């Protein structure tokens with residue numbers, strides 16, 4: 188990245204929201220980070236500026252063909268006022284993998300992380316400390332060249348905005364009810380499912396709306412070819428505890444390589460709990476339910492950390508999991524990950540990075 192990071196401070200700071208009633212992604216801090224890209228010049232002009240609307244040409248390619256990627260990670264404040272990020276290098280590595288899939292130029296992961304740290308330091312009063320809250324960090328890149336030809340843009344903007352957040356789902360850690368999606372698919376092999384790009388989320392909304400109309404919070408996604416094998420739940424990775432063993436769909440190119448997913452697999456291995464990444468069909472899950480070995484199910488992601496599943500509906504076969512209550516393992520994983528993130532528990536894997 189060319190040049191030094193410039194900082195333009197806001198003259199009058201915004202009024203902060205009530206940190207005990209944040210919801211998710213509704214409030215934004217005083218400043219944001221912007222880095223521009225132009226072919227021939229590379230990434231340049233990194234700057235922290237007051238948070239404000241931006242002006243783009245109506246022909247900016249992101250509006251027409253969706254050439255864009257994003258990330259999500261969190262900052263936490265410890266009781267002794269240190270600021271911690273959770274595994275940020277994994278998010279920037281994944282951003283570059285998404286960039287590769289969307290034909291967006293690679294970023295310098297270390298330099299962007301340094302610029303992010305400068306932004307977080309400036310905004311540290313925006314980090315809430317109430318249980319279950321954090322400062323959600325949303326890096327994203329958009330194609331900004333004005334052109335209606337379908338090709339890779341020659342100009343981009345990388346931006347990072349920050350949002351103090353509470354629980355992702357209104358249910359919090361209350362188990363959610365999920366419908367197994369049998370009409371729509373989220374991703375196909377060879378598609379963009381493993382990339383964090385807007386189109387995957389845009390195309391998921393219709394299924395979510397229809398699930399809500401039938402009384403469910405979200406959908407369980409099956410594979411795009413046979414519509415049999417489990418892939419994700421809502422916008423999260425998914426885990427099942429069956430007969431003492433934890434199963435999660437293997438990364439197959441259409442499933443997102445989640446940072447929380449990876450952290451959970453690492454913790455389970457450390458605890459000596461068998462964990463297997465493999466193909467898992469909805470029929471196999473239903474069979475486990477019928478023979479009484481289906482113990483727990485939960486979604487995992489940065490936003491919610493753990494979202495326990497209390498009920499799964501598959502073509503009117505209802506599976507009530509752990510009496511609709513949060514499972515012991517789900518709770519232990521949530522407590523351990525949030526404990527490490529907030530500096531309350533030891534960090535044996537060196538996951539947290541101090542700002």
Ligand code: COI
Nearest residue numbers: 259422423488489490491
């Ligand atoms: C996450 O669980 O972190 C997600 O990806 C959800 C996000 C799109 C809000």
